[in-house]
Amino acid sequence: MKIETPSLNRRDVLKLTAAGSAAMAIPLQRGLSAASASELDASKLPRPYAAAFKAPPVLEPVTTDNVRSNVYGYVPADYVPVPGNAHYPGEPVRGSEYLGTDYYRITEHTVMVQLIPGMWTKMWGYNKLVPGPTIRTYLQPDPDNPGRKIPRRTVMQVLNELPRRHPTLGYIPWTSLHLHGSPSKPQYDGYAGDLTNPGEWKNYQYPNHCAPRTLWYHDHGVHHTAENVYQGLAAQYHLVDEELEKALGIPRWDRQKAAEGKPQYEFPLILSDVMFTADGQLMFDDDGDSGLYGDVILVNGVPWPNMKVEPRKYRFRVLNGSLARGYTLRLSNNMPFKIIATDGGFMEFAQQVTSFRIGMAERYEIIIDFKDLKGAKVQLVNDGVDNARDFDHTGKVMQFEVGTKVTSTDGNAWPSVLGAPHPAMTVKAADRSAVRRMRLHRSNSMWKINDLTWDDVVQSNYEYIFANPQQGATEIWDVENSSGGWFHPLHIHLVDFRVLSRTISGVTQQPRPEEKGPKDVVYVGENETVRLLMRFDHEDGRYMIHCHNLSHEDHDMMFQFQVGHHDIDCDSIRSDPPKPLPAPDFLPVLPAGVNPVPPVPEPTAPETPESAPAPDTSSTSTTETVPPADAGTTTQSVPPPDGGATTPPVTDPATAAVGGAP
């Protein structure tokens, strides 16, 4: 057969182009499509507003006491005194005063949860809950100082019972609990080098000596915080001034009503986003440490829940617990609502808004009034933020189904004035002792702060610091994000700060309405410089500064500052390191009025020269002296968990728990 004159007419070319387009475009559509991130069959994905809303339970303490003290642990028994340094083993580490302590036990476990109807997803949880249980602590009148309020101390015994290795990602899942929003001592702040490995435990002690606020506790294990939080290691913690809440008349979680099973009008809303494998397990894909964007929005661990509410006011403690997703939240009917508190607590003036932006780790307390929506449904929707990766249903958050009857009109106000300004909002810029500049950027595929990574800090023996203010000093920090591709929610540990201004592409603006309260995380948007004003109160020691896009934090956008001195009384790593399991039980409750800290003999100056080898304490005998039943005191001489040197007698269960310990 002869070949005819080769040719293609226009129609042939069009047909071949059409056929070729299928071959070229279809394989690419997966990357271009924004429909979903999950590999789970669409028919199995949860349907928005189908699941019932739920709130994490409030955790009851294992035990409590009413002892007034200011002690937060003791200098470790193996501390070798240094000439010229006043610290000695067993020396009480003192802080702010508290009246009573609530002791909680938090175990980090693997847990199976049902996020998708009919499917079990393996996650990690605090006390087998995702999110973890809410902890609430209350400021109380101080009987010794009328008119003054005094906090209770919280001791959280954290047991790491996670697997020795992550089953698929292979890392050792060490953890470090951070109570976000608490001016904790450095050794209880979840420092990146303070690691509790699987099979270890640690007692975290929290002073609660700050303004009432919404805090959250979450894992801060260095280099895999994102994975650990994604799997469920996060929960809320409320520091409450009940008297103030009653006086303001705002909706509040009522202890009495909780005991009676009556309706509540205050709820946490912990937002997060996840994606699933075909068999309903969590997928983790942070796109090369850029950030994880799931296609399923969870509220308190429930996908797009439906919440039945009464036609009255409700208060929500909104926390963005996502790894990388920012939200712009509004009601679907554009109804205004009020923001009454920010990260650090109540604002002086409530802000009425129709929407607000919330970056990762930010908390806002809002009051929504459903009274005009009897019998209606209204949705909380997400208008998104720049550079977030959106999918079909990430514009939805949850639905409120408004009933027709009001059970109680208690706490049904939303005052515009919420009281005296928060201490962080009264700091004056004129009192500043320094103005510093911090640049958040990426270079050589690493997330950096002022050209340094956390690894640089570690390799400096943790000596690199961004600033060293003295306690009580006031500083201004300018935080710059010159990137157009990322925003960075910057978290500064220890302090509450005030957002002074926001400069966007060279134009300086006032803070957004939702930022007119005390903050500990600030949304540093694309091409923005944010000016912050802060006073370094509360504690001495080293504290972290980092981006709360947790993939950025892990790799390695984290730095630190040091307030005042750094020594064994406030050493993030050495002052109170974790110990091997099993964890001891807490001691029995002490009667009120018992002096929790018996006098500790002042040691004589160490005789060994600085260069002398440390004394071998491993063979020191230990004793336990059980007081007689009628002695009226529970003073014990306690063996340290490692069997080392004898610790001076103490009664503090947070550090001297022995009952039941082998």
Added chain:
Amino acid sequence: MLAPATEDRAGRALSRWLLVGGIGAAAAGGLHVAVAVDHLEAGELAVGFFLLTAAAQLGLAGWLLVSGWTGLRPDLRLVSLALLGTVGLIGLYLVAHTTGLLDAFAVHDSSGHAGGAHGATGHDPGIDPVTGVDYSTGIAIRSDGPVAMSGEVAPARHAPGILGPVTVAAEVLLIAALSALLPTAWRRRTVNALVGLGGLAWVLWFTGVLG
């Protein structure tokens, strides 16, 4: 017999389409060598397949170019075979990137990610000089595709990257040239069949079979 002018025009057209086909085949063959390198971690079978494909396409390119240079008309059976083979390759490409049927030969596409802090950039946090902790043991295994948090690691579908579409473009060019070389009646049927296959691919994608 064709008139000399017509014969001359047919000869020029033949040379032109042989040249186009030769360029398309050579480009596709060269790109398949690169694809083979890209699939080194996918095993010998995958690498061998791509190298064989590359060899066949480069051979085809040489044959088409030599034919064009010498003015020899290529054998219709070989043209048809090359056409079928090329369409088959594109079909395999579609299946590989839109279904899980060939995941056994999948490799991770690292070019699509700017990060890759650990491993990709050689970042190793090393030993903590204070505590002695080896921080490299706390870092998740690197994977640039979605990874299941529990159970088995989900096989990541190899993203087509830039090599895939460019290779397909070269092969579409080759198909156009090979179609042009077919007799008129065959050409019409072939082009219609290719349009049908393209339409079928879109239907399968819309119905979720591909994707």
